């Protein structure tokens with residue numbers, strides 16, 4: 001079968017994959033981002049491309065509609081709103097998961113034809129503080145370095161990034177480099193002891209937002225220890241004195257770290273010329289995110305450690321095209337090609353190049369303000385593309401209400417049902433990964449092609465095409481692209497504007513590609529000037545983009561912290577799920593790693609708050625409440641509780657953590673502070689807990705329910721406040737299984753109830769309930785779905801010799817469970833390598849290696865007989 005080279009649709013590492021139409025996905029050995037490696041999510045892509053749940057026709061008010069009718073309706077509603085209330089009465093909310101071509105067309109339409117800049121993107125929740133920090137320091141939004149720098153460095157400082165789970169292939173590259181050259185030191189700055197700490201020489205469990213104090217203190221240390229590169233700063237940097245004065249006024253102990261740890265870090269940083277500081281959402285998603293970025297950049301500028309091999313600050317991007325979105329001007333406060341809305345010459349040049357009727361004259365609404373404007377009735381027509389704000393925005397319930405309130409909302413998505421799609425007036429079906437075609441830019445500025453290897457199903461269409469068709473219905477010229485290659489060509493050609501205005505984003509070397517040339521485009525790092533070599537690093541010799549060509553160090557003053565004895569809610573990601581789980585949630589393998597939302601709590605806090613492992617706890621803020629499984633671990637920071645962001649109204653309504661997060665933002669970037677929320681944490685008084693598997697799709701019907709895919713069907717964790725009387729009825733409601741005969745076994749002594757529903761000879765559903773969290777072997781119970789086993793045997797919930805229970809999945813690539821691994825460790829296979837040899841665990845993406853090491857440490861080795 002033909003193999004198509006394309007790019008993984010998940011994280012900003014931007015791995016090359018090879019795909020066949022039957023869904024076999026392998027790493028692309030030739031791609032410079034991953035050289036063949038893939039992580040668990042990339043490896044499981046084949047499980048996510050089925051048409052189950054896909055939106056295949058346009059819908060108006062829930063009813064299937066013709067494309068022509070839907071497009072005309074969208075066009076007339078947007079035209080009508082603009083005519084009646086002006087261009088700022090409409091808005092687009094888009095996504096770093098759109099391809100560059102989609103993003104470009106959306107921007108062109110909003111900024112050049114509607115004449116408003118009310119287009120913002122989920123990158124506001126993700127990269128905005130890095131963008132603002134880069135612009136303040138460099139005069140442009142540029143990531144100076146490359147992935148290789150991390151491998152060539154002597155010290156890699158990882159700040160607010162769980163690289164092992166969120167950019168697993170980069171983590172693997174770093175781990176491999178460290179194995180080959182053990183001198184590489186790794187420091188992890190994160191309140192939690194994450195899987196990334198597995199390769200850390202030093203873990204700094206900074207308190208929430210303590211980073212600015214830490215890096216300000218570092219600047220002072222660098223000055224006091226003669227580590228400043230005065231030649232570099234004299235020639236290329238402004239603002240040193242002010243930044244240093246502000247740093248000196250800061251107490252590094254405000255970082256919450258121990259004196260010895262701080263000293264060890266400063267010493268390492270001071271003596272390592274080749275240092276890369278890599279950072280992500282623990283830096284960006286904060287009330288002082290932009291300042292934290294600049295506190296980091298200050299240290300690199302002051303030492304001249306930037307733009308040379310093995311050194312520099314490195315903001316890793318989250319989504320596959322987070323970087324591409326910044327290049328096309330996807331944020332409400334910029335124009336494409338790194339040009340500025342505020343600059344009249346830039347605006348005029350862009351309008352002239354587009355030959356467009358108008359151009360926005362001021363920045364538009366940033367995400368949080370945009371949804372506030374929806375709530376205030378100021379937005380009359382809203383179009384959401386490729387993002388799920390009803391789940392991912394802070395104050396998610398208010399955002400859902402705001403979307404519902406907009407008189408006309410369009411949602412373009414690949415799925416029939418999402419929390420946001422459920423609020424739309426019009427649903428438009430988009431072509432999905434594997435079907436669509438275009439380009440993305442990864443964290444190291446590398447532009448790669450996403451190519452289609454599957455036919456577009458039903459009536460779905462590419463996002464750029466839908467936008468062009470609406471534009472044409474609205475009577476606009478400038479949208480008659482024949483294909484995505486033509487869109488890209490216009491974009492690449494007009495990057496001549498970047499050259500004209502001396503900006504960095506030059507891809508004129510990619511202008512004039514034929515459709516065949518575009519199809520054959522190899523991954524290429526920008527800048528791609530015409531007639532000169534592409535790629536490389538920025539700023540080794542200065543050449544910044546402020547008017548005088550110099551960089552600017554920023555005076556950073558960490559915000560005062562209100563003293564509080566309360567808990568802090570920190571939110572983020574888990575290894576095997578992607579955001580709101582619309583794609584990864586379909587993979588049984590990925591669902592087996594962590595199948596429900598949880599709250600990671602430190603043992604001391606658990607003791608104080610009377611929380612018990614595996615019970616439920618309740619989290620409250622003035623904005624909302626959540627019920628979550630308690631996971632007690634010393635890896636958590638005392639006083640902080642970590643909750644993943646992935647669960648939705650469909651998969652775990654009480655686990656939607658953004659209902660709790662207030663819409664508080666960074667003053668420079670407008671990025672929400674999703675990682676530092678005062679919260680109250682208490683024990684939830686549940687009367688009963690249950691676990692169920694079913695061959696049919698389950699709905700979350702109980703006060704607590706978390707639903708995941710599993711082999712042969714669905715699995716659910718449930719709990720209730722009141723003990724049910726009729727357990728068969730309860731089991732049928734929870735499992736959604738209306739057929740077959742039910743066998744109910746109740747043990748009055750323990751209160752444990754077991755229900756098996758058998759259809760013909762096959763197990764159709766199983767349900768276990770108890771006053772305490774149910775102790776059944778979940779992986780074993782899942783394996784019984786659809787099996788021809790005796791109902792009573794199934795109800796034991798324990799594995800027999802013929803069906804060993806593998807336990808919860810540790811390695812998602814090869815589906816290896818914890819019990820299987822434990823068995824091997826007990827037999828003496830007590831290294832990560834031996835476990836890999838025995839079970840393959842950890843040998844593909846390696847994302848589970850930290851968990852393998854932890855397991856080995858906890859399982860005692862047998863003592864050899866004398």
Ligand SMILES: Nc1nc2c(c(=O)[nH]1)N[C@H]1C(S)=C(S)[C@@H](COP(=O)(O)OP(=O)(O)OC[C@H]3O[C@@H](n4cnc5c(=O)[nH]c(N)nc54)[C@H](O)[C@@H]3O)O[C@H]1N2
Nearest residue numbers: 160161162166208209280281282318319572573575578579
């Ligand atoms: N598996 C998986 N991978 C993903 C994604 C996914 O959904 N799933 N999403 C992608 C996207 S869009 C993004 S943006 C990236 C995000 O990638 P990351 O930023 O690595 O992920 P997060 O888990 O959001 O947050 C990282 C860490 O910041 C820490 N942190 C919290 N507060 C602070 C603080 O004040 N200071 C410091 N130093 N650290 C703090 C948290 O404890 C957490 O471990 O991941 C990408 N990759």
Ligand SMILES: Nc1nc2c(c(=O)[nH]1)N[C@H]1C(S)=C(S)[C@@H](COP(=O)(O)OP(=O)(O)OC[C@H]3O[C@@H](n4cnc5c(=O)[nH]c(N)nc54)[C@H](O)[C@@H]3O)O[C@H]1N2
Nearest residue numbers: 125126386387388392412413414430571572579580582674
């Ligand atoms: N509390 C908290 N909240 C957070 C974060 C956090 O760390 N903590 N992180 C934030 C960050 S960094 C990010 S990036 C956001 C992510 O949050 P979202 O962007 O809301 O999450 P996704 O689930 O990726 O949403 C993508 C949507 O696009 C659809 N889709 C997939 N492919 C296509 C396509 O080709 N075309 C179209 N039109 N649709 C498609 C998917 O089905 C899905 O509904 O969440 C943010 N929210």
Ligand code: SF4
Nearest residue numbers: 008010011015039042
């Ligand atoms: S690291 Fe994993 S999720 Fe990220 S691009 Fe590579 S394969 Fe995809």
Ligand SMILES: [Mo]
Nearest residue numbers: 125126318319
């Ligand atoms: Mo993100």
